[in-house]
Amino acid sequence: MSKQFICDIKDRDSINSVFLVKDKIMAMAxxxxxxxNLRLMDKSGDIDGKLWDNVEALDKLFEKDDFVSVRGKASVYLNKMQVVIAEIARIPEDEVSLSDFLPVSPRSIDEMRRELQDVVAAIGNPHLQGLMRSFLDDEQFMKQYCAAPAAKGMHHVYLGGLLEHSLALVKLVKSIVPLYHGINEDLLVAGALLHDVGKIHEMSFERAIDYTDAGKLLGHITIGVELVEEKIRQVDGFPRELSMLLKHMLLSHHGQYEYGSPKRPKTIEATVLNYLDDMDSKINGIQAHIAKENASTSRWTAHHRLYDRYFFKCNGIDQDQQEVECVRDESCEQLLREEKPTEVSADKQERKNFGNQPFKALQNLDLF
Incomplete structure (x- = not known):
């Protein structure tokens, strides 16, 4: 049976293929x-699956992260493609090709690795270059760094995503530095390459993308600082203050305490890194959200739960684009319905804010 990839599924298609169970939830009608409710995936994407009949018996036959053979029918519901499953059965791992089931960066890993070598070679500070070379010379580290995803669900959720995201930040750094006086470009480049380095141990990605025990208990920021400290000790004469500045960038790159940041950015370089990281991750996440809805004829996406909004798909590039009427389904009606304004507490409003505004609370003078 040839593999039927999720990205090729169209409305009303008959489905008969093998998928990986990303999520599995029992619910009550x-x-x-x-x-x-199932979330099925392969390397091209993921799709919702609904199983309505004989559920209690079938629940015992497979688990999350199992490979399953699915027969059913594709349909669009609330502007999203789903599969109504008629038959499902667990498939042994040795009967599938693992390369079909984990998404991979659209960029070549070999190409990105060469770009990484060039970036490190261009670092002028001998201590920072020595630190980065100690990472590049560690083959076990490089194998993980080049293969790891950048996240489980928010952005760059594919093999090679961590390296792609880190190199994107380097390009953003090099475009920003000439605009401002006195920024330490070498420090920023090193911070961009290492800010998420702890994700090589935070994430597991051999079969499905998930969190490890260390990821759940420590998190990538703590793990990353430990990795950097270990390598710094291998570089002779590494300045103590430079070590502190670099580790501060890792500890503060999430920007705010409520976003899991142990410290808030307190240097120019840490502040720049925080904003660039936030921008690149959000753009990649939004583009992925829009790309998932190629089956929908609506000009708007479905509601994005984490960003708490809909996104308009059109941006004026295609001048010949025809107006498409919004599909009259529940999601569009909710989108078009005017909501009465409701009072929201200041704390709740700030936490729901999409923007990253680390200086908004300065009026409290709680600078440390």
């Missing part, structure tokens, strides 16, 4: 009958 309004009539009291149990049903199953």
């Amino acid at each position: 309004k009539n009291g009958k149990p049903y199953m």
Whole structure:
């Protein structure tokens, strides 16, 4: 049976292929009958699956992260493609090709690795270059660094995503530095390459992308600082203050305490890194959200839960684009419906804010 990839599935297609179970949730319908929500994936993307019949018996036959053979029918519901499953069965791992099931960066890993070598060679500070070379010379580290995703669900959720994201930040750094006086470009480049380095141990990505025990208990920021400290000790004469500035960038790159940042940015370089990291991750995440909805005829995406909004798909590049009427489904009606303004507490409003505004709370003078 040839592999039917998720990106090729169209409305009303018959489905008969093998997928990886990314998520599995039992739920209860309004009539009291149990049903199953599945998230099926392969390297081209993921798709919702609905199982309505014989759910309790089938629940015992497979688990999350299992490979399953699925037969069913594709349909668009609330502007999103889904599969209504008629039959499902677990498939042994040795009967599938693992390369079909984990998404991979659109960029060549070999090409990105060569770019990384060039970036490190261009670092002028001998201590920072020595630190980066100690990472590049560690083959086990490089194997993980070049293969790891950047996240489980927010952005660059594919093999090679961490390296792609880190190199994108380097390009942003090099475009920003000439605009401002006195920025330490070498420090910023090193921070861009190492800010998420802890994700090589935070994430597991051999079969499905998930968090490791260390990722859940420590997190990539703590793990990353430990990795950097270990390598710094191998570089003779590495200045103590430079070590402190670099580790501060890792500790503060999430910007705010409520975003999991142990420290807020307190240097120019840390502030720049925080904003560039936030921008690149958000743009990649939004583009991925829009790309998932190629089956929808609506000019708007479905609601994005984490960003708490809809996104308009059109940007004026295609001048010949025809107006497309919004599909009259529940999501569009909710989008077009005017909501009455409601009072929201200042704390709740700030936490829901899409923007990254680390200086907004300066009026409290709680600078440390």
